[in-house]
Amino acid sequence: MADFLQLTGKTFLVFGVANRKSVAWAIARTLEEQGARVVYSVRSEARRKSLEPLMTGRTLLVCDVEQEGAVERLAAEVSAQGLAPLHGIVHSIAFANYADGFKAFHETKRADFLQATAVSAFSLVEIARAFKPYLVPKASVVTIGISSLLVTPDNYGYMGPIKAALESTVRFLAKSCSTETGVRFNVVGAGPLKTSASAGIPGYIESYLYAEKLTFRKKNLETQEVADTAVFLLSERSSGINGATLVVDAGLGSNYFDQEIIRLAMRPTAPEATGH
Template sequence: MDFLQLHNKNIVVMGVANRRSVAWAVAKVLLDVGAKPIYVFKDQALLEKNRALIGAAAPVVICDVEKDADLAALPAAVSAIAPEVHGLVHSIAFANYSEGLKPFHETIKKDFLQAVDISCFSLVEVANRLKALFSPDAAIVTMSISTTRMASENYGYMGPIKAALDSTVAFLAKSLSQEVSPHIRVNAVGAGLLKTSASAGIPGYIDAYLYAEKVIPRHQALDTSEVANTVAFLLSQRSSGINAQTITVDAGMSINYFDRDVVRRVTAARPQ
């Protein structure tokens, strides 16, 4: 049974960096259900790095969201592959700690603005560029985090940027429904801590990941495939009643920060 009804649907997928990327996990689910991913890579070098992963025949577009010329060429490049787009997966983010990790109040302006441009505004830009190609019931899904109110030092300024992304989802959903089609939907998946190559570059992330394993009720970390399955659901018409939302996927971590066993370990280890 084709429950998701995504067979033969054209889905633009942005953000495949390697086999551990959330975007690649999403693409695998889409391929499993018979959808047709159209991969967007930042540049030719990243494409070549991943060509064996996605397959020699996989349709590909090059677009660096920091380059106006690339964005202007995006609609024609996508339409040459598929005249209609049924979904968009926006799974790109970037943080440049050009002077090293600093306390939040010492954030470098140029780093912050570049991160906003790539991680948040690019969703607006790409949606606007592709609007003429969207099917009347197209679904857009972006990748957020499970909470933007937890001020984790090692995540730095990306927390506020993901908060901006969550707000952007709501405004973009309303704007597209008014100006393009009333049935277009925009949602985000707020993922808990994942074992990806991008996250591995965040200072202190491994310790946070190990802590998450202890706090999650099942004592097992969130798997990238669980996030990918949620993205696929949001791309499908099975989720037609969900719009302008950030769906938290954290395996229940948010209800269990004060797990008694974890609290006992911490209090037992404190200096007397």
């Protein structure tokens, strides 16, 4: 079949485009390539202004999910502009305040943890509630998570537990909404990516290069590969998948005992020079 995903003429709302390197942008662009219409939502007027050259001819709205009532106002605006019904929503939003640098997890500040949770996880609950009247019965909601919730990277801080909350939230939304609608909720569990957001994480380059050595193919994940998985989940071709996490990591999570990594880790270190 020429149009396997059957997305032509359908409308999707995408949250979280920051620039050309964003996962959200790769998903939106792929949806458009498949003939879908995309409505974009960004967090601020400043972000909208910075994206104007990229968004020529596209519908770009503003919604700061941290502000109470903002998602409801966006839903009303989408309806008032005749942009509904929606066939799917992409939630690619995350925020953590690392202004003071990384600290031991037990030193996490309450305000920082709650802010990150509200933006990165609870916003999905508000989006599901506000847009429920504007989603078609077989709509699909997709969020972007991480490939493993069992790892404890030093330079990811308290976002690990918050991504765990996001993944759990997806399962509960899938069950909650299934009682009244056929709307599905799923997670794309992405391995390390080269995005502008990740570039701001101290020590990320070293982690990224290490992860690359652990993939089966010795080549890290491409943002487009994550986007392709998300677009599949947004299509009705994935109708049997609900409340799930599809891990996209090029084999990273199954290759901890790679021979090359073992050899490098066990290589004897040079003895320290001593003075005489």
